[in-house]
Amino acid sequence: MKGADLQSRDDQGYTPMHWAARSGQANAISYLATEAADVNALNYNNESPLHVATRYAQMDSMHSLLEYGASMDLQDKHGDSVLHIAAWNGYAMLMALLCSFRPSLNLANEDEETALHCAASRGHIECVQSLLDAGASVDATDQAGRTPLHCALERGHVDIGVLFITKGCKINEQDVNGDTPLHISSKGGLLSAVQTLCHCGAETDIPNKTSMTALHLAAKEGYLDIVRVLCLARSQVSAKTKDGLTAEILALSQEHTSVAALLAKLKQDQQREAYIDQLYPLDSALKRIKLKLFGHSMCGKTRLTQALHSTRGISGIIGAVSKRISDHYSPSNSMRDDGIHSAQSSSFSSESNNNAIPPEAAHLPYHPNHTAYTRGIDVQNISCAGCGEFSVWEFGGYEPYHTVYDHFVGNTDCIHIVMYRADDPPEIQYKQILYWMNFLKGRVTPSEPIGHCGIISRRSKVIIVGSHASSHLFPNKNHDGEYTCSDIEAMLNTVRLRFETHFDIYEKVLLLDSASPSCPGMRALKNYLSKTRSTIISRLLKPLGLLDATVAHLNVLRRQHANFPVLTWPHFTSIVRNDLNPLAGDSHCRQIIQQLQLIGEVVYLRNELAELDYVVLNAEWLGTHVIGQLLSAEFLSKCRANGCYSLSNIAPIFPEISEPSDLMHILDTLQLCAPMDSQNDDTVEIPLFILGQPPSDVWNKDKPSYVYGGVRVFPMRGMERSLQSTFPRIQVALRRSMNDFQDPMDADLVQWLNCSKMTSGNKEALIRLHGDSVEIRVRGPADRASSCFYFMEDMMNLVEQTAIEVAPGIGLERHFLSPKQLKDHNPSPASFLPETMMTMQQKESLYVKNTDGEEELFTDVVCFGSRDVARLLTLGIDIGVGELQLTSRCELACLLDPPDAMGRDWSILAVKLNLTDQVPDVDSTGQSLSRTDQLLNEWAIHHPEQATVGRLCEILAELGRVDARDALYRTVPLYLFAPLDDLPNGQDCCADSGVVSSSSSDPRGSSISR
Structure with a gap:
């Protein structure tokens, strides 16, 4: 050139x-x-x-x-600079580059728009952020007098508008038409923008050039929620336009009658101020919290409740005695629960005396210990002298009820009492306490951040109480006169060590006799309840002024809906607004329903599938009348053995309910039933009612050419007996999955007690409860091996996701079964422990050794021998540390945070991970956050290529922390696999299991192995 x-x-x-x-x-x-x-x-x-x-x-x-x-300051013939061009087109990376060279940020084009105006109008939030970070003016105006906030809201970009507001922009600027951002948001129906502007103090009564305020515009457009927000912000309801029109008249002119009705209620300033005052928090705290009692039958829960209820007279005590004669019943040891589960019998059933069991219930797999056991969940409000008010929820010990308890357990803003009989043998006491502690741990969703030694952020309050204590059993007392026992103290230490990451457990087991309300143990319990109640209440939001009015109105609603005290959520919110406070917005209603639940007045049931939630006005009705009756031994002994019920079958059970379908919806929301046919909701299957045993030929040895595979899904170590109560829910999920099948004519599902069989074409799956695990077996033709893999993966995901939905805190392990022994129909096939599977991956071996010492190909064990499937797997050792689930991270924090005598803790781990520069920052957090968890997060950020599970396990082994490595082996997925849509062309036919991906229709679904 x-x-x-x-x-x-x-x-x-x-x-x-x-x-x-x-x-x-x-x-x-x-x-x-x-x-x-x-x-x-x-x-x-x-x-x-x-x-x-x-x-x-x-x-x-x-x-x-x-x-x-x-x-960068040159402007083209339209006055656009390079910043304008990047902003208009949404070139986020280019904008960041330009801003790094310090351009002139506020150059205006021929329309007097800056680059920020352009980015805001077009909705390019990344460009907006870059310009704001570089210092662009948020208050520059264009030739129409619009600020970037005007531009963003005119185009409906509320997220950008909120960003400008948080940056401190002027919120009352008027454009050439006199419109403020509030005018624009109100006319455009931007509720969240209106809420934000009003919250930040925007002036609500500024008229525009046509003399309209924001309230006039919202009323004319019929935006009821926005009108409500503006009125709450004290916008003048009586303000008139230049034509003398109020907002109410404008609403009527456009036939927005609901808006006009609202405005009509707010004409009187005094009444409106009363409504507004109701929507602000009170100075006082909540008057009541929940006290939840757990324990086996006959452990004294009811008696303890009555002993705490200080306001009841002699008639209340007599009623309690007649209601629970078991409180004064002393069975022999052979009749008491030992807490051991099995697939065929109840963990709460004992080798009982038949005189204590209703004769008609003798054939049931779950035997109540006596006729006066607590039915379902007994709910009552009590006033305890010196403690304050509680809503006491007594959870019955009869096992079928446990299937639905997850709907009522999990909130940490309450007190949990775990009870046992102090006169039971120590081994039975320990088993019962472990069962209920594991039960609670499973049903509390662990939350972040992870604290020191794996402690979760909001631990539940738990106190362990031993009832039926006496000086004969416990001759020793402490200086306060409370019974003491070294064996019980040792047991408590073991329990606290095992569960301290999830629970704030009281430092003593309180031994008491509920029949003696003045005994030292009762005094100590009341002292604990008083202090803990105050602690919990102090951290809760203060109640809205509307709460008291709502509680009072609940009594009216309960009388009006006595036969079926249930409202849909939309109906409940309309009642709050129509009968109590027309200014109550959605957020106020949500806050009210949360506070009503905290004080035990209502039950809120969420139905994610139907997207229609319910408010149960009477918790006792649901807990005792519905659940207590339907799942009682008396009803189960007479129910239809196949578990199928039509509306006509349900109607006689609850004759007072005029529409049996309404009750069906509640049972469906509780996930106790599923329609037998997707096209007809009139007949449902209730797995808890199924009592028939699977036939002997359910899995015949008649498919010698088939490929076999199987797995047992176990709860994580230490949480045994956690899946039994979830199995009926798994059967509900199976029935629902049938309704979503891609080809219902090609599928079939038959269910029995603790066992289900599903077929899809010529593939078969057997899902059954097996000891502490849920076992899944799948078989199909050898030329359909890939399809068999996906069929089993669908079944595993369904089982695991249902279990996690019921008990999100349990953690699950997959123990694959020997395909060779499954094909030979070995009654006790060998399994492959997760540690063994992960070790095989670390060694890059093709073979894995089972519990019988025999080696089999990994592809046979997991993939039914399909190499096509094996190519799609990502092994567990290759999973990134940043993808570790909370369970794995808590386990590592629990093991590596405490100082190690040989230095093999988080500090040496930091050296091994080449993160010594980050140690001071990590150490500065003290014990508020897990140092181990912080280190792993830093590793995943700074060295993503190296930060894999496999490499971490190698490092842990080098440190001599085999315990931490094995914990990781047990809690990470053994593999991940590509979704069906990612399969290479031509494999679709063999990959499709026939089951619709649950992710599209059921929140329990997932395509990733957990």
Whole structure:
């Protein structure tokens, strides 16, 4: 190019520099610049090469031009700078590059718009953020008087509008039409923007050029929720336009009658102020919290409740005695629960005396210990002298009830009492306490951040109480007169050590006799309840003034809906607004329902499938009348053995309910039933009622050419007996999955007691309760091996996701079964422990050894021998540390946070992870956060390629922390696999299991192995 004219132009005025910029030729730009070509040459549209490079998104060209001093302040014939172009087109990366070179941020184009106006109008929030970070003015106005906030809201970009507000922009600026951002939001129906503006103090009564306020505009458009927010912000309801029209008249003119009715209620300033005051928090705290009692039958829960209820007279005590004769019943040891589960009998059933069991219930798999056991959940409000008010929820010990308890357990803003009989043998006491502690742990969703030694952020309050204590059993007392026992103290220490990460457990087991309300143990319990109640209440939000009015109105509603005290959520909110406070918005209603639940007045049932939630006005009705009756031994002994019920079958059970379908909806929401046919909801299957045993030929040895596979899903170590109560819910999920089958004619599901069999084409799956695990077996033709894999994966995901939904805190392990022994129909097939599977992966072996010492191919064990499937797997050792689930992270924190005598803790781990520079920052958090968890997070951020499960396990082994490595082996997925949509072309037919992916229709679904 020597001697060429570097400033020559074509018919558009483009120079060689323009063309190099447009085509992304950074090297050419560099050459031309060194040859003194003008980097700021303008074409006939006044565009520089940097304009052109930006318009065509040539980042390399832009960077080269900027390095050679190209000006960012040049404006084309429309006045647009390069910032305008990047902002208009949403080029986030280009905007970040330009801002890094310190451009003039507030240049205006021919419409007097800055780049921030353009980015806001177009909704490009990344560009907006870059401009704001660089210091662009948020209050610049264009020729129409609009600020960037006006522009964002005019186009409905509320997220950008909120960002401007948080940056402190002017919120009352008027454009040439006199419209403020509040006018624009109100007219456009932008509820969240209106709420934010009002919360930040925007003036609500500014009229625009047509004399309309924001309230006039919202009323005219019929935006009821926005009208409510504006009135709550004290907008003048009586304000008139220049034509003398109020907001109410404007609403009526457009036939928005609900808006007009609301405004009519707010004409009186005094009444409106009373409504507004109700929606602000009171100075006083909640008057009551829940006290939840757990324990086996006959452990004294009812008697303890009555002993705490200080306001009841003799008639209340007599009623309690007649209601629970078991409180004064002393069975022999052979009749007491030992807490051991099995697949065929209840963990709460004992080798009982038949005189204590209803004769009609003798054939049941779950035997109540006596006829007066607590039915379901007994709910009552009590006032305890010196403690305050409690809503006491007594959870019956009869096992079928446990299937639904997850709907009522999990909140940490209450007190949990775990009870046992102090006169039971120590081993039975320990088993019962472990059962209920595991039960509670499973049903509390662990939350972040992870604290020191794996302690979760909000631990539940738990106290263990031994009833039926006496001086004969416990001759020793402490200085306060309380019974003491070294064996019980040792048991408590074991329990606290095992569960301290999830529970704040009281430092003593309180031994008491509920029949003696003044005994030292009762005094100590009341003292604990009083202090803990105060602690919990102090951290809760203060109640709204509306709460007391709502509680009072609940009594009216309960009388009106006595036969079926259930409202849908929309119906409940409409009652709150129509009968109590017309200004109550959705957020107020949500706060009210939360506080009503905290004090035990109502039950809120969420139905994610139907997307229709319910408010149960009477918790006792649901807990005792519905659940207590339907799942009682008396009813189970007479129910239909196949578990199928139509509306006509349900109607006689609850004759007072005029529409049996309404009750069906509640049972469906509790996940106790599922429609037998997706096209007809009149007949449902209730797995808890199924008593039939699977036939002997349910899994015949008649498929010698089939490939076999199987797995047992166990709860994590230490949480045994946690899956038994979830199995009926798994059967509900199976029935629901049948209704979503891609080809119902090709599928079948038959269910028995603790066992289900599903077929899809010529593939079969057997799902059954097996000891502490849920066992899944799948078989199918050898040429359909890939399809068998996906069929089993669907079954495993369904089982695991249902279990996690019921008990999100249990953690699950997959123990695969020997396909060879399954094919031979070995009654006790060998299994492959998760540790063994992960060790095999670490060694890069093809074979894995089972519990019988035999080796089998990994592809046979997991993939039914399909190499096509094996190619789609991501092994567990290759999973990134950043993807570890909370269970794994808590386990590692629990093991590695405490100082180790040999230094093999988090500090040496930091050295091994090359994170010594991060140690001071990590250490500075003290014990508020887990140092181990912080280190692993830093590792995943700074060294993502190295931060894999496999590498972490190698490092832990080098440190000599095999315990931590094995904990990781047990809690990480053994593999991940690609979703069905990611399969190579031509494999769809063999990959489709026939079951619809649950993720599209059921929240329990997932395509990732857990």
